[in-house]
Amino acid sequence: MSNFINQLAYGLADGSILALAALGFVLIYKATGVINFAQGEFLLVGAYMFFTAFVIFGLPLILAVLVGVVVATLIGVLVERLILRPMIGENPISIIMVTIGLSALLKALVQMFYGTRPQSQPAILPRGSVEVLGATVPLNRLVAILVAAVVLTAFTLFFRRSRHGIAMRAVADDQQAAMTMGISVRRIFAMAWALAAVSALIAGILLGDISAVDQNIASFGLLVFPVVILGGLDSVPGTIVGGLVIGLVQQFTAGYWDPGLATVVPYIVLVLILLVRPYGIFGETRIERV
Known part of the structure; x- marks a missing residue:
C-alpha cells in the first residue's frame, strides 16, 4: 500500500506538470490552429530564464518568477509576430516545419549560453517528506501538485470569467464572427x-526544481503530444485529465513493471487513442461534408 501511495504522488506530480505544459499547446491550437512542436523547448527556455534570474542575478524568488513571466510573455509575442504571423495562409505542413525549426533554434540557443551540463539551483519547493497513509511522500511533489492545481484553476477562471478569456474562446470557435464583434484576432x-x-x-520551473535544470526538460515536453491526443487537441479540461492519466500510467509502469517501458507507454497510449477515438476523450468531433 505504501508503494502505491508513493507511486501515486509521483504520478500526480508529473501529470500536473504535464497538464501545465500541454495547456500552452492547446491554447495555441485552439486560437490559431497551429500545432506547436516547440512546446517542449518553451519549457526548457522557461526553466533557464528562471535559473538566470534566480541564480545568476541573485534575485529574490518572487521577483525571479516575475522576471521569468515577463521574458516568457515577450518571447511568446515575438515568436507570434515575427515567425508565425508571416506564415498566415500558408500550407499547414509549412507552419509545422517552422515550429520544428523554432524548436531546434531554441534548444541551440540554450546550449550556446548555458552548455549541456545540468545546472545547480537552490531548492525552491520545500524538501523533506510527509507520512500519507503509511507511505513516505516527498513534500516537493505534493507542493508541485498544489502549485499546478492553483495555476490551472487560475487559467480556467481566466477563460470563463475575464473579458480577454471570453474573447479567446470566441476566436477559437469562429474567427470571422469574432472579428464582426470587434475582437482583434491578431x-x-x-x-x-x-x-x-x-x-x-x-511547468519548467517546477520540473527544474523536482528533477534538474538540464536539456532533459525539453524531452519531457515531448509527452505533451500523448496528453493532448488523449484529452483532445482543443479541450482545456481534456488537457488536465490527459496530463494526469499519462503521468500516472508512466509512473505505475515504471514502479510495477519496467522503467524502460515507461518511456514508451505514453506513445502506445497515443497510438491506441488515434485508432479508437482520433479526437480524444473531450475533443470536438468535426465532420466535413463535401
Missing part, C-alpha cells in the same frame, strides 16, 4: 502564444 493570437509561454515557464 491580438488574441499574440495573447495565446504569450500565455502558452507563461504556462510552459511555470
Whole structure:
C-alpha cells in the first residue's frame, strides 16, 4: 500500500506538470490552429530564464518568477509576430516545419549560453517528506501538485470569467464572427502564444526544481503530444485529465513493471487513442461534408 501511495504522488506530480505544459499547446491550437512542436523547448527556455534570474542575478524568488513571466510573455509575442504571423495562409505542413525549426533554434540557443551540463539551483519547493497513509511522500511533489492545481484553476477562471478569456474562446470557435464583434484576432493570437509561454515557464520551473535544470526538460515536453491526443487537441479540461492519466500510467509502469517501458507507454497510449477515438476523450468531433 505504501508503494502505491508513493507511486501515486509521483504520478500526480508529473501529470500536473504535464497538464501545465500541454495547456500552452492547446491554447495555441485552439486560437490559431497551429500545432506547436516547440512546446517542449518553451519549457526548457522557461526553466533557464528562471535559473538566470534566480541564480545568476541573485534575485529574490518572487521577483525571479516575475522576471521569468515577463521574458516568457515577450518571447511568446515575438515568436507570434515575427515567425508565425508571416506564415498566415500558408500550407499547414509549412507552419509545422517552422515550429520544428523554432524548436531546434531554441534548444541551440540554450546550449550556446548555458552548455549541456545540468545546472545547480537552490531548492525552491520545500524538501523533506510527509507520512500519507503509511507511505513516505516527498513534500516537493505534493507542493508541485498544489502549485499546478492553483495555476490551472487560475487559467480556467481566466477563460470563463475575464473579458480577454471570453474573447479567446470566441476566436477559437469562429474567427470571422469574432472579428464582426470587434475582437482583434491578431491580438488574441499574440495573447495565446504569450500565455502558452507563461504556462510552459511555470511547468519548467517546477520540473527544474523536482528533477534538474538540464536539456532533459525539453524531452519531457515531448509527452505533451500523448496528453493532448488523449484529452483532445482543443479541450482545456481534456488537457488536465490527459496530463494526469499519462503521468500516472508512466509512473505505475515504471514502479510495477519496467522503467524502460515507461518511456514508451505514453506513445502506445497515443497510438491506441488515434485508432479508437482520433479526437480524444473531450475533443470536438468535426465532420466535413463535401
